[in-house]
Amino acid sequence: MNATPDNSLQNSCNCDDAYTLGPLQVGPPCCDPQPVIQVENLSLQYGGKTALEKVTLDIYRGCITALIGPSGCGKTSFLSAINRLIDLIPTCQISGHIRVDGEDIYDPGTNVQALRRKIGMVFQKPTPFPLSIRRNITLPLREHGITQRHKVEAIIEQVLRDVGLWDEVCDRLDTAALSLSGGQQQRLCIARALALNPEILLMDEPCSALDPIASGVVEDLISRLSGRYTIVIVTHNLAQARRIANYAAFFWIKERAGQLVEFGHCRHIFESPTHELTAAYVNGSRG
Amino acid sequence: MLEVITMDKWQSYRDRFIQLLIYCLVLLVSAVFVWILFDLIKGGWSHLSWEFLTQSPFDAGRSGGIGPILISTLLILLVALITALPLAWTTAALLAEYVPVTSQFGKTIRFSLQVLAGVPSIVFGLFGNAFFSIYLGLGFSILSGGLTLACMLLPILVSTAEAGLRAVPQSYRLSAAALGMSRTATLIQLLLPAAAPTLAAGLLLGIGRAVAETAALLFTSGYVDRMPDSLLDSGRALALHIFDLAMNVPGGDTPAYASALVLVVLLLCINILAMKLAYGLQRRRIMSL
Numbered sequence: 001m002n003a004t005p006d007n008s009l010q011n012s013c014n015c016d017d018a019y020t021l022g023p024l025q026v027g028p029p030c031c032d033p034q035p036v037i038q039v040e041n042l043s044l045q046y047g048g049k050t051a052l053e054k055v056t057l058d059i060y061r062g063c064i065t066a067l068i069g070p071s072g073c074g075k076t077s078f079l080s081a082i083n084r085l086i087d088l089i090p091t092c093q094i095s096g097h098i099r100v101d102g103e104d105i106y107d108p109g110t111n112v113q114a115l116r117r118k119i120g121m122v123f124q125k126p127t128p129f130p131l132s133i134r135r136n137i138t139l140p141l142r143e144h145g146i147t148q149r150h151k152v153e154a155i156i157e158q159v160l161r162d163v164g165l166w167d168e169v170c171d172r173l174d175t176a177a178l179s180l181s182g183g184q185q186q187r188l189c190i191a192r193a194l195a196l197n198p199e200i201l202l203m204d205e206p207c208s209a210l211d212p213i214a215s216g217v218v219e220d221l222i223s224r225l226s227g228r229y230t231i232v233i234v235t236h237n238l239a240q241a242r243r244i245a246n247y248a249a250f251f252w253i254k255e256r257a258g259q260l261v262e263f264g265h266c267r268h269i270f271e272s273p274t275h276e277l278t279a280a281y282v283n284g285s286r287g
Numbered sequence: 288m289l290e291v292i293t294m295d296k297w298q299s300y301r302d303r304f305i306q307l308l309i310y311c312l313v314l315l316v317s318a319v320f321v322w323i324l325f326d327l328i329k330g331g332w333s334h335l336s337w338e339f340l341t342q343s344p345f346d347a348g349r350s351g352g353i354g355p356i357l358i359s360t361l362l363i364l365l366v367a368l369i370t371a372l373p374l375a376w377t378t379a380a381l382l383a384e385y386v387p388v389t390s391q392f393g394k395t396i397r398f399s400l401q402v403l404a405g406v407p408s409i410v411f412g413l414f415g416n417a418f419f420s421i422y423l424g425l426g427f428s429i430l431s432g433g434l435t436l437a438c439m440l441l442p443i444l445v446s447t448a449e450a451g452l453r454a455v456p457q458s459y460r461l462s463a464a465a466l467g468m469s470r471t472a473t474l475i476q477l478l479l480p481a482a483a484p485t486l487a488a489g490l491l492l493g494i495g496r497a498v499a500e501t502a503a504l505l506f507t508s509g510y511v512d513r514m515p516d517s518l519l520d521s522g523r524a525l526a527l528h529i530f531d532l533a534m535n536v537p538g539g540d541t542p543a544y545a546s547a548l549v550l551v552v553l554l555l556c557i558n559i560l561a562m563k564l565a566y567g568l569q570r571r572r573i574m575s576l
Contacts, residue, residue: 085465090387116467127462129477139476140466189462196466 036061036200036230037082042096044077046089050257051077054096057249057263059200064222064231066241066266069251069281074258075234078251079202082232083119084112100200117144120193124205126185128177128192133169136177136188137195144196159191163221183214187221201225203233207240219244238282242270250278327551330544339545344512347536348528353546355514359429359522360498362515363508366433367440367497368490374437375444376479376486382445383452384474404442409502411439416506427521432508439503440493447492451485452478487561494557498550501526525550 037059044052052074059065067075080086082098084105098105105115129136137156146152156173160166165187169180177188186206193201203222207215223244225231235241241248248269250262262275273279280286342352378396386393415435425431455478463473479486501524509521510531523531529546532539 083465085461088461088464113467113469116465121462121465123458123462123465125458127458129459129462130481140463140468143466143468143472192466 033060035059036101038099040097042081042098044074044081045093047091053257053259055260057260059230059232060247061230062227063246064226064233064244065247065249066245067232067234067249067251068238068241070253073251073253075251076204079204079232079234082202083116083121085121117196118198119200119202120196120198121202122189122193122204122206125209126182126189128185128188130178132174133177133188134173137192140192141195155195159194162194163187163191165191183210183217186210186218190221198229200230203231205234205236208236242266250281252277324551327544327548330541331548334541334545335548343514348532348542349536349538353528353549355512356523356525356528359515360525362429362518362522363433363436363504363524364494364497366430366518367436370434370437371440371444375441376448378445379448379452380474383449384470400442400445408439408500411435412503412506415503420507425519427507427509428519429508429515429522430518432504435503435507436497436500440497443496444489444493447489448486451482454485455481487564491558491561495554498554499526501530
């Protein structure tokens with residue numbers, strides 16, 4: 001695999017003044033491929049129906065990995081397997097291994113709440129709670145034992161600045177989060193996830209329910225987050241994947257089950273894919 | 288072209304007719320309520336006074352007031368709600384949040400609640416008499432009446448609360464779980480407040496049934512019309528008082544009318560209060576730190 005740093009990524013590491021992401025955490029350079037999530041032979045079944053079959057894939061630290069492919073090929077299922085959100089679906093059966101930082105997350109001894117603190121998630125539709133803007137952030141913080149007022153206030157300001165929302169909402173933190181616009185709601189959801197100081201962010205089509213301008217703002221935000229967070233993003237917007245991702249994984253439905261067809265550097269997937277299905281999909285002739 | 292226009296005309300006539308019909312039916316339903324209220328006011332307004340609300344009844348209720356009866360009614364209601372609400376809401380939370388919809392356990396509980404909902408209130412009265420009054424030795428008392436009512440309210444409280452919890456969008460549960468929140472915290476901090484209006488609506492239905500209940504209280508809380516000294520005293524409920532005045536006391540029509548008017552106004556007040564409560568709860572949740 002190509003280990004030279006990606007150009008797009010270098011650009012994205014330059015922080016704009018409007019966004020104060022704070023000092024980047026010390027770690028390996030963005031595209032030194034050091035796996036943080038290792039997926040091995042992952043298969044998923046919903047009530048006996050296979051949704052995903054034998055996926056083996058490494059997600060690299062500090063990079064943006066885009067999952068692309070047609071609807072129903074198991075991208076979202078794959079994503080929710082990483083933070084064990086599929087535990088909420090009673091009929092779901094899983095086999096294979098997912099290791100995060102070397103530890104198998106489906107081990108019976110895993111602390112799922114701590115795992116989900118480490119792996120944040122953002123959904124397709126903005127999902128703020130029907131509470132105030134402030135309480136949307138304090139509620140999960142309190143759940144994880146962070147209650148000191150000055151600490152909480154500092155985190156709120158920090159994460160809202162990180163997502164570029166602070167200037168827009170700093171004088172109305174106690175109004176309902178549902179009164180924000182769609183794009184603001186989605187950025188609040190990202191801020192809420194960032195407040196728990198995760199290592200990894202899972203994003204399930206975070207821009208698809210937003211208008212083009214709000215979508216652009218969120219997209220910029222995501223590329224700013226790379227380097228500091230490991231990001232796995234599902235997107236149907238191929239141009240977007242091409243703009244922001246370092247790696248891309250292409251899923252396809254074979255015999256009614258989702259499978260990983262090809263994984264590699266974003267440039268390879270889009271410019272010189274090895275698999276003809278990938279080529280057809282990214283060129284728009286299939287899918 | 289012409290044909291299209293006549294079709295549209297015909298359709299618009301039909302639309303207007305249906306609209307008119309719906310208005311008429313709504314008017315009819317409202318008219319029934321207004322008529323009842325008017326009849327009650329006509330028959331009972333003259334008898335209504337502060338003394339009527341506070342004094343004890345004399346001469347089997349022909350004169351005097353309904354003071355002790357109001358107190359007994361409220362005590363019975365209080366006992367019923369304090370017993371039934373925690374039981375019902377925890378059961379609803381269990382059914383909606385912790386037990387899969389398809390599980391045999393959930394199905395069994397739901398089925399037994401449905402059966403319970405269909406049991407006539409006189410049967411509850413007999414059960415309450417046999418179990419609370421005689422077997423547990425509570426006698427004819429406000430306590431046994433309240434506990435009997437609690438059994439009666441369970442199905443309606445559970446089913447409304449369960450429906451309310453199920454109506455909360457799944458996205459709240461998913462996002463809360465994705466933020467590492469426990470199920471209990473999600474339930475208490477997010478789902479119950481979000482379901483508060485439905486819970487209040489269920490509570491209202493329950494209170495309505497409880498305040499209006501007669502048959503179940505006949506054999507449990509009894510019909511002593513003195514001011515109760517404790518929960519172990521017998522106490523006559525308002526609905527029972529109305530029944531007694533109308534059926535057993537010649538010349539008791541006017542106080543019966545007045546009592547019924549009080550009952551209806553009481554129900555209206557509880558209604559408005561519960562709605563305000565649900566609204567306020569939601570606002571507080573949104574506004575508070």
